Amino acid sequence: MTDTSPQPRPFRTVLVANRGEIACRILRTLRASGIRSVAVYSDADRGARHVQLADVAVRLAPRAAGAATGAATDAGGYLSMAAILAAAAQTGAEAIHPGYGFLSENRGFAEACADAGVVFIGPSVHALTVMGDKIRSKNHVATFGVPVIPGVSEPGLSDDELITAATDVGYPLLIKPSAGGGGKGMQVVDEPAELADALATARRVALAAFGDDTLLLERLVPTPRHIEVQILADSHGHVIHLGERECSLQRRHQKVIEEAPSPLLTAEVRARIGEAACAAARSVDYSGAGTVEFLVSNAAPDQFFFMEMNTRLQVEHPVTELVTGVDLVDWQLRVAAGEHLTLAQADVTLTGHAIEARVYAENPGRGFLPSEGTVRALIEPAGPGIRVDSSLAPGLVIGSHYDPMLAKVVAWGADRAEALARLDRALADTVVLGVQTNVEYLRLLLAEPEVQAGRLDTGLIERSLPGMRFRTVDEPLLAAAALVLHARARAEAPARGAGPWAAANGWRLGPDRPTQYSLATSATDTTLVSILGEPGGASVGACVVRIGDGPAVEASLTPVAGCPNAVSVEYRGITRVVDVVVVPQPGGDVILHLGEAGVTITLVQRSRARQLADELDRRTRPAGQVSPDVRSPMPGTVVAVHVATGDRVEAGQLLLTVEAMKMEHKLTATTAGIVRITLQAGGLVTLDQVVASIEPEPEPEPDPARTVKGDPE
Known part of the structure; x- marks a missing residue:
């Protein structure tokens, strides 16, 4: 039921120690409550x-130079307790809302707030201490009658001890960092x-993300x-x-779609779970x-079976708010101001059903690698029953520093x-133009028969992905895209001078020559579109368009x-x-959104210089030989360099590991030879940046002692 009790103002000023959509959501309630809000950035x-x-x-x-995203070394950003407390003191904030992530479950930060006289x-610190460690929390709640998953959850175990203990746990099993959450480091x-190998990876990720590489093992429930x-x-x-939320639709242990209530539970099981x-919560006051x-x-x-307790607000809390x-x-x-909870259990009723989808800056067509860019155009949905919690705004730059949601x-x-x-x-x-998102993938996932029927489990997405067909660019x-670029050429013509030579209509002394636009549809595929005809302002009418080697046909474009x-x-x-925009940069990438499908496609206009360089590389490279350059498939931070310049490597050998937005990607050698790497751990890379080059191994010098001389006669 909706709470209709009086809404007091428990605090005059509250600081929000977070960013993105969750900071915006908290600020909305602060404004509705008449509480002065403070943001940090x-x-x-x-x-x-x-x-x-x-x-x-x-x-x-500023962020510490080369600091890993979200790592404890980011002393200058959202993880800086001193900076956030100083901001609270500067603005007179009586309380700090940590949101989720960052410092929201940090016992040291809670203690520092208490010492500074800030709520x-x-x-409590006690609850954060017990529930902030998966090993400790699991052992603790078991003594209060909460069912737990069989496994090994003893602190301080070495890899060898965990390998020995795994025999009793049984396979398949799950490795989980004891600290942190969000699926980070799980194997x-x-x-x-x-x-x-999985233990080594889990320890490295856990140490970088949480400053603690303690691991636990659990039986994997099929x-x-x-x-x-x-x-x-x-x-x-x-x-x-x-009530409960169903969060089974996950990819790489990251939730994608959540709903309330779960379509699985009966009223009897709902009451028991x-x-x-509540018993787990009472156990730590x-x-x-x-x-x-x-x-x-x-x-x-x-x-x-109990997994863990998140001592904070959850990403998916809106579905609970909508049904309760x-x-x-x-x-x-x-509650933080000391008020009594006026809601009783009998007052809680679940009305209707709510489902949430997380919109990420990622490219499903490239293995869900993180994307970055600038929001060139934005349309967010509205209507009956629709709620959007968003951090987006036109002109916003989306980088690789933080979580991609x-x-x-x-x-x-x-x-x-x-x-x-x-x-x-x-x-x-x-519609989000300028940044690649996962919206098309979310719609394909919702359309899956198992999702429609509520037959969910945590492995459903991985099983469904091979059958998903993402929309590709068609003629x-x-x-x-080409006609939009052609229309822009009319607007840009005055800058090129006057006269027929500057027009964009292909006029020549002899037969008119088509204007050509080279559009890259993927990392390897490019299509040449030829247009013959003159653009007229924002419109292009009665032009002749030829795509690749196809037939020449009439086409038109109108706003x-x-x-x-x-x-x-x-x-x-x-x-x-x-919906279409042209990115204002040399070459001018074209971003299109197809409304009836909810699909966004980016076409990269390849400059003449890039076309020439690619053609020279293709002609000089021996037939069948792959490119010697290794490029980063995403922007991010180099977290590990596994070889050194001058090393001999084999094709497929691991060279570097790049991390961005909670994702690690391993870069391997494209061919055998001598590697050259100029990056080191902590260095930043951009999308498609060359991170290593491999040169052919030089032919061995002939040994003079083994040279056979000819017959002197």
Whole structure:
């Protein structure tokens, strides 16, 4: 039910120690409650939306040079306790809301807040201490009757001890860092031969991300469902739960789509799992909002096992808010101020169904590698039952410094079918031009029969991916892109001078010559589009278009009234309406959004210089030989260099590891030879930057002692 009790102002000023969509969401409740808000921001976030929404914004010190994204060494950014507390003192903030991630579950930060006389909007130091460690929390809740997964959860075990203990745990098993969360560092091991390498990777990632490489092993529950329970507690001993969320749709242990309630649980199991979550919270005298996560067997849905407790707000909290009518951030503020929880368990009812999709800056067509860019145009969905928690704004620069999540699109419906349909429509109406997103992939995932039927498990996405067919560019879209560039040529013609030679209509003394546009549709494929005809302002009419070696056909382009970025292209009897922008840079990449499919496609205009360099490289390289250059498939930070300049490497040998936005990518040699690397750990790389080159191994010098001389006669 919706809470209708009076809304006091527990604090006058609250600082939000976070960024992105969660900072914007917290700021929204602060404004509704009449509380003065303070934002903090790094240099990378100077133009961010949360900075604009807050009443006051304080700049944090620059990031430490070469600091790994999100690592504990980022002493100058959002992980700087001293900088954030100084901002609180400077602005008179009485309380700090940490959001999620960063310092939200940091015991040292909670203690520092207490020492500074600032309220930490979160649980007690005791709760953070117990629940912030997966080993400690698992052993702790087991003594309070909460069911746990079989495994090894003893601190301080070496790799050899873990390998020995794995025999009793059994395979397949899961390696989990004891500190941290979000799937960071988790490794699935199917057989003993894989364990040693997986432990090394998990330790390195855990140490870099959390400053703690302690690991635990757990039995991997086959076809599990990830179900979590939202709890709310005050400092006076009152604990309730607000139902559960289904979070089984995950990729690489990262949640993608979440919903409430779970389509799996019966009312009886919901009550039992809710009480188990409350028992876990009571065991540490918890106060505030928190989430207890469980694994539930698909084969036996009445059995559930405690995984961990997140002592903070969750990314997916909006679905709970939509089905309960409870503002969780508002209750966090009130509980932190010492108020009594006025909601009883009997007051909590779940009405309808809500589903959330996370919009990421990533390229599903390139293995979900992170993307970056500038938001050139933005349309966010609205309508009955639609909620968008977003950090996006036109002109916002999306880099590789932080988590790739840009927004959450959430839909509520009277039942699950209506919620699914509304979410699909909302995603189709989401337009983000300038940054590659996963919106098309989200729609394909929602359309999967298993998702529609609610037959979910944590491995469903990995099984579904091979069958997903992402939309590729077709001839009408290629024509649209080239015609847009052709229309721009008319606007740019005066800058090239007057007279017929400067026109963009292909005029020559002899037969007219088509204007050619070279458009790269992927890392390896390029299409040449020829246009004969003169553009007329924003429109291009009665032009002759030829795509590749295809036939020459008439085509036209006209703007759509009332839609700043929309154009209508007619090509071979096919009419398409697309949202389109041209990136203002040399070459001018073309970004198209196809509304009826909710698909965004970027076409890179290849300059003459790039075409010439590629052609020379192709002609001088021996037939069948791959390029000797190794390029980074994503922008990010080099976290490990595995070879040195001058080393001899084999094709496929590991050279470097690059990390961006919580993802590691291993770069390997394209061919055998002598490697040359100019980067070192901590260095930053851009998309497609050459990170290594491999030269052929020189022929050995002939040995004079073994030279056979000819017959002197």
